[in-house]
Amino acid sequence: MPKSKEYVSDSDDSSEEEVKSKKQKREREDDNKATKDEKKSAKKARTDDETVWDLGNNRQVNVRNFKGKYYVDIREMYYDKEGDLKPGKKGICLSMQQWRKFMNVVKEVDEVAKLKS
Template sequence: MPKSKKYVESSDDSSDSEPKSEKKVSKKSKRENSDVEASQSKKPKKEKKEEDNAWDLGNNRQVTVREFKGKLLIDIREMYYDKEGELKPGKKGISLNTAQWRKFVDAVADVDEAVKSMC
């Protein structure tokens, strides 16, 4: 059935609805762009810090000093290669806070003596 002239004229004269939809799109695209920029800017900084503060122990093990949730941690962890060939930390390992690390360092001399006496 054909539409009445009033209905066609009122639906065609909807200039107010078009800018609203454009505004919604533009707000959304701005938000998406800022989220993408933020995630891109954060990623390289994080990787750079960990690379600078990492020491290889051999056999795919590594010591890393990093910050997590505002706390300084010392990670002693097995590493693995992901599908893209990047070296990633694995599940096997331990994270020590600074107090635990100090106790560990103090015990190293005693542990070293025990190892020498067993050999």
Template sequence: MPKHKKQESSSSSDSDDGPVDRNPPAEKKAKMGNRTADKEPTWVLQGKKLVKVREFKGKVYVDIREFYEKNGDLLPGKKGISMTPEQWKKLLSLGDEINETLGSLC
């Protein structure tokens, strides 16, 4: 049996050995950017910081949140903010002013 595993790890990239074990989180991140991956439109800001458009208790929100991994699943953490569509639109309308302020500080 070990001989069979050896052949898999040296000739196949889909074995359970080595670097392949480290790839699933990266694949999940790539899938998270796909709008159909988890049935919620999702965009990756950086690492596990995601923007999602989701429904909660019958209302739609723009959710900007840091996610964490547990048992192979990405779950929403406490660090984040959920905004109503009106709040999101207000934030976007402030974009130019915020960018000007950032430009003067950075």
């Protein structure tokens, strides 16, 4: 009867202590891997945590992380068949540089908009 991988060694005369040692080492490696996986999922959860500002009329603003870069996304939303609110095609996604430039002209744009309305 062939031995399982857990008990296979270079020599057939391996002691129980060697077997226990190898098993413990394998368990530590598995624990370390599980810990790394937990850290990755925790990090992902933190980056996925988005604050959303509602602009009314199914429009929203949020800051998204995409491929390690942040963007300000102003988007019209739609409801899918299950009734969930999903982002639509209509909208704009600004890089942080573009967002800062936009914020520098907001007061001017607001003044012009007040004069015209």
